[in-house]
Amino acid sequence: MSALDALRAAVGPDAVVEHEAVDVDGVSLTESLRPRSGEELAAGLRVLSERGMAALVCGGGSRLCQGNLLKRADLALEATGLDGIRELDAEDGVVHVRAGTEIAGLREAVRAEGWELPLDPPGAGASVGGALASAAVGPRFGHPRDIVLGLEVALASGSRIRFGGRVVKNVTGYDLAKLYTGSFGSLGVIEAAWLRLRPLPESSLCLAAALPDGAAGFERALAAARRPSVRVAAHLDRALAAAIDPVTAREGNVLLLELAGDEALLEADLRELIEETGAHQVDGVVIERLRAIQGGIFHPGGLRLRLSSLPTRVGEATEILARDGGAVLAYPARGLLYVRFPVGLSNDERTVEAAERSARLAVAAGGGGFVIEEAPDWAKQRRDVFGDPGPLFPLFRALKHQYDPNGVLNPGRFAGRI
Amino acid sequence: MPGPDLVTSLRGVVGDDACLVRPEDLFVYEADGLTLHRARPRAVVLPREKAQVAGVVKTCRAFGVPFVARGAGTGLSGGALALDGGVVIECARMNQILEVNLEDRYAVVQPGVINLELSKAVAPHGLFYAPDPSSQAACTIGGNVAENSGGPHTLKYGTTTDHVLALEVVLPDGEFASFGSRTGWTQGYDLVGAFVGSEGTLGVVTEATVRLLELPQSVETLLAVFPDVFSACRSVGAIIGAGLVPASLEVIDQRTIAAVEASVYAAGLPTDAGAMLLIELDGPSVVVSREVERVRGLISQAGASRVEVARDEQERQQFWRARKGAFGAMGRLAPDLYLYDTVVPRVKLPEVLEQICEIGDRYHLRLSNVFHAGDGNLHPIISFDRRDADEMKRVLAAGEEILRVCVDAGGVLSGEHGIGNEKHKYMSLLFGEDDLDAMHRLRAAFDPQGICNPGKVLPTPRACVEAGPVARDG
Numbered sequence: 001m002s003a004l005d006a007l008r009a010a011v012g013p014d015a016v017v018e019h020e021a022v023d024v025d026g027v028s029l030t031e032s033l034r035p036r037s038g039e040e041l042a043a044g045l046r047v048l049s050e051r052g053m054a055a056l057v058c059g060g061g062s063r064l065c066q067g068n069l070l071k072r073a074d075l076a077l078e079a080t081g082l083d084g085i086r087e088l089d090a091e092d093g094v095v096h097v098r099a100g101t102e103i104a105g106l107r108e109a110v111r112a113e114g115w116e117l118p119l120d121p122p123g124a125g126a127s128v129g130g131a132l133a134s135a136a137v138g139p140r141f142g143h144p145r146d147i148v149l150g151l152e153v154a155l156a157s158g159s160r161i162r163f164g165g166r167v168v169k170n171v172t173g174y175d176l177a178k179l180y181t182g183s184f185g186s187l188g189v190i191e192a193a194w195l196r197l198r199p200l201p202e203s204s205l206c207l208a209a210a211l212p213d214g215a216a217g218f219e220r221a222l223a224a225a226r227r228p229s230v231r232v233a234a235h236l237d238r239a240l241a242a243a244i245d246p247v248t249a250r251e252g253n254v255l256l257l258e259l260a261g262d263e264a265l266l267e268a269d270l271r272e273l274i275e276e277t278g279a280h281q282v283d284g285v286v287i288e289r290l291r292a293i294q295g296g297i298f299h300p301g302g303l304r305l306r307l308s309s310l311p312t313r314v315g316e317a318t319e320i321l322a323r324d325g326g327a328v329l330a331y332p333a334r335g336l337l338y339v340r341f342p343v344g345l346s347n348d349e350r351t352v353e354a355a356e357r358s359a360r361l362a363v364a365a366g367g368g369g370f371v372i373e374e375a376p377d378w379a380k381q382r383r384d385v386f387g388d389p390g391p392l393f394p395l396f397r398a399l400k401h402q403y404d405p406n407g408v409l410n411p412g413r414f415a416g417r418i
Numbered sequence: 419m420p421g422p423d424l425v426t427s428l429r430g431v432v433g434d435d436a437c438l439v440r441p442e443d444l445f446v447y448e449a450d451g452l453t454l455h456r457a458r459p460r461a462v463v464l465p466r467e468k469a470q471v472a473g474v475v476k477t478c479r480a481f482g483v484p485f486v487a488r489g490a491g492t493g494l495s496g497g498a499l500a501l502d503g504g505v506v507i508e509c510a511r512m513n514q515i516l517e518v519n520l521e522d523r524y525a526v527v528q529p530g531v532i533n534l535e536l537s538k539a540v541a542p543h544g545l546f547y548a549p550d551p552s553s554q555a556a557c558t559i560g561g562n563v564a565e566n567s568g569g570p571h572t573l574k575y576g577t578t579t580d581h582v583l584a585l586e587v588v589l590p591d592g593e594f595a596s597f598g599s600r601t602g603w604t605q606g607y608d609l610v611g612a613f614v615g616s617e618g619t620l621g622v623v624t625e626a627t628v629r630l631l632e633l634p635q636s637v638e639t640l641l642a643v644f645p646d647v648f649s650a651c652r653s654v655g656a657i658i659g660a661g662l663v664p665a666s667l668e669v670i671d672q673r674t675i676a677a678v679e680a681s682v683y684a685a686g687l688p689t690d691a692g693a694m695l696l697i698e699l700d701g702p703s704v705v706v707s708r709e710v711e712r713v714r715g716l717i718s719q720a721g722a723s724r725v726e727v728a729r730d731e732q733e734r735q736q737f738w739r740a741r742k743g744a745f746g747a748m749g750r751l752a753p754d755l756y757l758y759d760t761v762v763p764r765v766k767l768p769e770v771l772e773q774i775c776e777i778g779d780r781y782h783l784r785l786s787n788v789f790h791a792g793d794g795n796l797h798p799i800i801s802f803d804r805r806d807a808d809e810m811k812r813v814l815a816a817g818e819e820i821l822r823v824c825v826d827a828g829g830v831l832s833g834e835h836g837i838g839n840e841k842h843k844y845m846s847l848l849f850g851e852d853d854l855d856a857m858h859r860l861r862a863a864f865d866p867q868g869i870c871n872p873g874k875v876l877p878t879p880r881a882c883v884e885a886g887p888v889a890r891d892g
Contacts, residue, residue, distance in 0.1 A: 091659045092764050114661060135608075143602075145611060146580065159852040165830055167761040168573075169793040171566045171615050172830040172837060172848060173875060174857045175579065178611025199661030226632075228702045262705040308603035310522040335601045368601035386605040392595060395863065396607060402859035415606035 003051045003074070004031060010043040011035060015081075022076070024056055025069040026377055032076040038152070038160055038191050041082065045189070046158030048074075048408050057185035057410050059100060059130025062123025065374045066134060067184050068385050071412030079129050082191060085109060087166075093197040094149060094166050099129025099190045115197035118147050122295025129190040135182030139232045139290045140258065142334065145181045150194035153180055155187075156408040166194045179399070186414040187403040201260035205270070206286050208244075209279035210251035211235065218315030218332060220277060221255045225333035229269040232258035234290055235314070235330040237322060244289045245282060255279070258287055293329055294338050303352060304374040305359050307337040309366025317366035324358035335368065343376065352379045386415035424481045428463050428505065431473035436511075438462040447506050450493040451553070454756070454804070455839050459486075459500035464508045468528075468588070468624035471507060475622065476592030478505050479869060486871040487622040489529065489561025492553040494757060495838030497565065497617045501873040507622060509560050515539055516625065523630045524583055524600055529560025529623045533567075536628075545630040548575040551834070552742070560623045566615030568834035570741075571698075573792035574665045575631070577834070579614040586625035587613065590865035600627050612860060617836050618871040620864040634700035637665075638710050639734040642722040646692035647671050647787075648768040649721035653695055654791040655765065656716045662709055666698035667792035671771070674744045674786040674799075681750050683743025685736055688724075695722070695791070696741050744788040745799065751784055752801040756813050758820055762829035764794040773823045774798050781812040795833035796824070821847060837875045845877050 001009070008016045015035050021028045033055065035041035048055055055077040056070055083100040090113040097106055103126045107117045120138030121131045130136070132144050132151075141147075150164025153176075163176040180187060209224075211217035218235060225233030234256045236244065241254035248254050255277060259266050273279050296304075309317045314332045321328050326339040339362075341355040352375065359370045372385035389396055393416050400407075400418040412418070429437045438444060439461045448456045460483065465471045478485040484504035491498055500506045513530035520543050525536060533554040537546045550569040551557055557567065563585065568577040575581075584598035598610035613620055644650040650669050657664065670678075675687050675694060687694060695717065699709045714725055728734035749755050762770045771787060778785030778800065789796045798820060802809050821831060825847045832841060845854060857876055864870070872878070 089763070089765070091655050093658065145608060146576075153856075155852075155856070159855070161850075161853045161856045163849075163853060163856070166763055166828060167794055167830055167833070169568055169577065169761050169790070169795050169833040170830045171568075171577075171832050171834055173845060173853075174860050175566070175611060175615050176856060176860060178579070178608045178614075179860065181611070182608050199663065228705075262702075262708065264704045264708060265702055268702075268704055308599065308601040310519075310601055312521045336603065366601070368599055368603060369605050371605050389606050391593075392597075392606060392609070395589075395595065395609070398863035398866075399607060399860075402863045403856070 003047070003053055006051060007033065007044060007047045010047045011040045015040050015044070024064060024073070024076070025380070027056070027070050027073050029056065029073060029076050032078050034078045034081045036081040038082070038154065041154045041189060041191060042158045042160050044077070045154055045156055045408065049156050049158065049406055052406060054408055054411050057189055059127030059133070060102060060123070060125035062126040063130055063134045063136060067410070067413040068417050069377060069380045069412060070410065071417070073411070077189065079189060080127060086192065088113060089166070090114065093199070094168070094194060095197060096166060096192065096194050097128055098192045099127065101128050102126070103128060103131060110197055111200060114200055116200045117195070118198050119144060120291065122291045128193060132181050132193060133183065133185045133190055137336065139234060139287055139294060139331070145178055147196045148177045148181050148193060149196050151177045151180055151190055152192040153188040154191050156404040156406065160191065164194060168196060184414040185410045186400060186418060187409070189409065203263045203266050204258060204260035204284070205266065206282050206284050207257040207259070207273060207279040208248045208282045208286065209255045209277040210248050211253045211255050213252060214319070215315050217253055218318070222311055222314070222332040224255060224257060224273055224277060227269045227273070229259040229261045229265045230257055231260045232256065232287060232290070233331060233333055235318070235332055236293070237328050240293055240327050240329055243293060244286050256286055256290060302374070303341045303343050303355055303372065303379065305339050305355065305370050306373050307339065307359055307363055307366065307370040308368030309335050309337060309363065310368070311335050313366040317362040320362040320365060321358055324354065326355070326358060337362070343379070346376070347378050349379070349382065384415065384417055389416045424477070424483060425461055427477045427481070428461055428474060431477055432463045432465050432470050436464040436466065447488070447491070447500070447508070450491045450496060450498040452494050452496045452838070452840055455496035455499060457499045457501050459506040460503040462506040462508055464511050466511045468512070468586070471622055471624050472588045472592050472594060474505065474507055475588050475590065479590070479592055479867065482869065484869045484872050487529070487560065487564070487618050489558030489564070490532070490553070490556045492557040493561060493565060493838065494759065494835040495832070495840040497836050497838035497871070497874055499839055501839070509558065512624070520545065522600070524627055525630055526625060526627045527559050528625060529558060529563070531559050533557050533559060533562060540630055541633065544633050546633050547628060548581055548631050549578045559626050559628065563614050563623050563626055564616065564618045565834070565836045568795070570666045570668055570790060572790070573667060574663050579611060581629045582610055582614050582626060583629055584627035585610055585613055585623055587621040587623050589621045590867065590870040594624070595621070598627070602629070617838060617875050619861055619875055621870060636703040636706040637698065637700040637734070638706050639728040639737050640697040640710065640713060641726050641737045641740070642695045642697070642717050643688055643691045643724040644693045644695065644722055647771055650693040650695045651767045651771070651791060653717040653720035653722060654767070656720050657697070657713060658764070658792065660712065660716055662712065664697050664713070664792065665700045666696065667790070668696040668741050669787070669789055669791040670694045670696065670741060670744065671787040674747070674788050677747040677751065677786055678740055678743050681743065681747035683739060683747045685740040685743065687740050694740065696737055741788060744786070748784070748786060748799045748801045752803050754802050754804045756800045756802065756817065758796070758798045758817060759832050759835040760821060760824040760829055761793065761795045761833035762824050762827045764791070766827040766829070767791060767794060770796065770823060770827050770829070774820055777816050777819045777823070781816040783812060783816055790833070793833060794829070818844070839874055842875055842877045
């Protein structure tokens with residue numbers, strides 16, 4: 001029996017779909033495994049393991065551009081069929097949701113019950129499982145690990161495991177949910193998650209202000225970002241800001257803020273922010289535009305990097321990147337920077353190396369690290385987009401070996417190209 | 419008897435005065451805060467610097483001898499016990515705050531720094547370290563990292579894992595490794611997340627970089643009286659359901675009130691009250707003052723017969739005395755205390771509490787409840803006398819039944835004390851074989867030799883520790 005026939009026999013004919021060739025990282029995929037249940041997922045994985053096959057694991061597909069190049073794959077394992085809310089506890093503010101559920105729909109469902117889903121990654125069609133697996137961050141909320149209470153995961157062997165759970169405080173055994181969040185599907189396929197929700201803010205509004213150049217602008221941005229009602233604080237260079245608020249961008253770099261929470265607090269912060277920064281109120285749609293900028297590349301075939309920095313050094317890091325031709329969006333309080341560099345011709349390795357040099361200098365100044373979030377395939381072939389794991393590599397390899405010894409899941413894609 | 423070669427080697431690493439082997443010195447290391455479980459280590463070393471920690475681990479590895487790091491020994495699950503004649507690495511002498519960055523709001527500390535000392539050191543600058551376990555005046559940051567310690571303010575602020583940015587550790591092979599970064603962002607697997615709460619089984623922390631938070635502008639503490647514990651729990655549901663996130667929501671049951679009021683910890687609580695709810699709200703003044711009014715309304719609706727707001731710091735401390743005095747008051751009733759730690763979905767609190775009280779009564783035990791209601795984190799306390807073999811047996815049997823009731827209600831085995839040596843045999847109540855195998859695999863990736871705090875967290879066939887009626891001088 002061919003491998004595909006074995007797979008069909010194990011999961012049912014409808015869960016294995018043939019389609020036109022899709023190119024992912026130079027690997028041509030013509031079949032997809034689309035399990036509709038945890039049982040089908042596990043049965044499929046067992047066959048893949050037994051047959052020595054490999055799979056590209058994906059959710060909504062909005063972040064396939066991230067990660068290292070796939071080393072090999074016989075098919076795509078799409079988790080989108082594992083969708084739906086299993087339980088939404090409106091009194092406790094926790095939700096149990098299957099991994100393939102689209103974030104946009106889930107957000108609306110929890111909102112209707114008076115809660116907010118603290119996930120807002122860029123990318124249309126992003127799924128819960130994909131956002132957790134890739135630790136996707138949006139303008140509003142921090143690292144997804146903060147909201148994961150428990151996970152259900154299918155391992156490459158086909159065994160289905162769970163850790164954590166619906167309770168908000170739990171030290172029963174190892175916190176494997178942390179290990180799996182952000183592991184790019186390299187250790188298992190997320191099947192479902194328990195997430196902690198936040199109360200919907202009573203009120204919210206957006207502000208924009210022109211900033212002075214240099215350190216003064218960043219100091220002002222950080223001070224604003226640390227006000228209690230501020231949940232989005234983005235510093236954009238004027239070129240990027242032109243796509244969001246062209247009028248303010250004419251005056252300089254732009255600080256974009258979203259305030260949310262208690263009405264009285266908002267009023268107080270609003271008054272003082274207007275006084276301190278000369279900010280003016282703007283339509284809430286700016287957050288959508290900000291999210292698009294964070295996740296997008298203006299130049300086709302371009303290069304996008306994410307850097308981390310200590311909050312007070314974001315300005316210094318930005319200056320270095322900007323000097324070297326990067327367009328920078330920074331979240332000062334969170335210590336995150338997104339920079340884009342144009343890359344011209346194919347195999348323009350010198351430009352990529354120059355961008356990396358700039359990023360290395362910037363993180364040396366900022367005290368953090370960097371990841372290449374998006375790059376042309378030819379550039380990815382020559383480097384680990386997560387950077388050299390250095391002395392941690394043996395530990396990464398040991399973890400991969402423990403959970404996916406045959407390299408079934410996303411081989412090559414994660415840090416250390418494991 | 420200690421093997422001379424091991425001890426000589428350990429002395430070579432830490433010096434003669436920092437390696438204890440005499441029975442009278444080892445005695446205090448036989449147990450942690452859970453005194454029911456005891457095991458005498460082969461030796462105790464007290465390193466002063468991280469290179470010595472690495473040297474000790476390498477020495478243990480060379481001799482094939484297990485080791486366990488220990489902070490202040492305040493843990494409540496037997497996690498810091500050296501089983502099988504292992505070596506205890508006592509980190510108390512590594513107690514320096516190495517760096518405080520006020521602008522970027524983090525601190526780098528050695529593992530032996532006492533939790534409260536860190537908050538005290540940064541308080542003059544308007545900052546604090548959020549995790550505040552009840553033992554915070556004694557427990558260490560290294561121990562907190564190992565146990566993922568919580569405290570009464572986790573509802574709003576989270577547990578230790580939410581506040582650790584980076585770790586430097588000595589892995590079980592004796593090599594140093596750095597996880598995470600001061601920025602809180604990392605490339606690759608989240609090894610900080612995997613390490614925090616691993617109960618000392620994946621390595622020894624030699625430096626921790628932790629987040630500091632801005633002290634809240636305003637703190638308000640309310641104490642409400644209820645006719646019964648159910649209406650108190652209903653209030654908690656109403657507060658959280660209304661979208662409020664208080665810093666603390668602590669329930670004190672009738673049995674505890676009676677014990678506290680009969681003791682030197684008496685706080686003037688109404689002894690006819692069925693339950694009391696302590697609520698702490700913090701944040702910007704403008705928000706907190708509005709929230710106080712909202713909470714008042716919600717709990718009155720839910721059946722509170724009286725609500726008081728602390729007028730000043732003195733009164734606030736008095737309110738907290740009622741909560742904090744519970745252990746001392748229960749401790750007066752008998753020579754020993756057993757403090758359980760489980761979590762249930764918050765909506766299940768009333769029914770689970772009823773079952774727990776029934777279990778206590780059925781076993782004729784003095785059982786009371788104070789608990790972190792906002793988190794669903796229960797802490798039934800039993801005062802007993804371990805010299806009474808029959809009572810001891812009943813305490814252990816009741817404990818197991820309580821765990822089963824909580825797991826059946828969708829809860830877990832521990833909210834903040836950890837599994838350690840106390841509950842690993844119950845892990846299969848909650849987890850299947852595959853789940854436990856996945857946890858074994860994490861451990862195997864870090865510690866293939868199995869010498870780093872063996873016999874903890876995961877069920878193993880070994881049972882070399884005494885659990886039961888052991889005399890204190892035994």
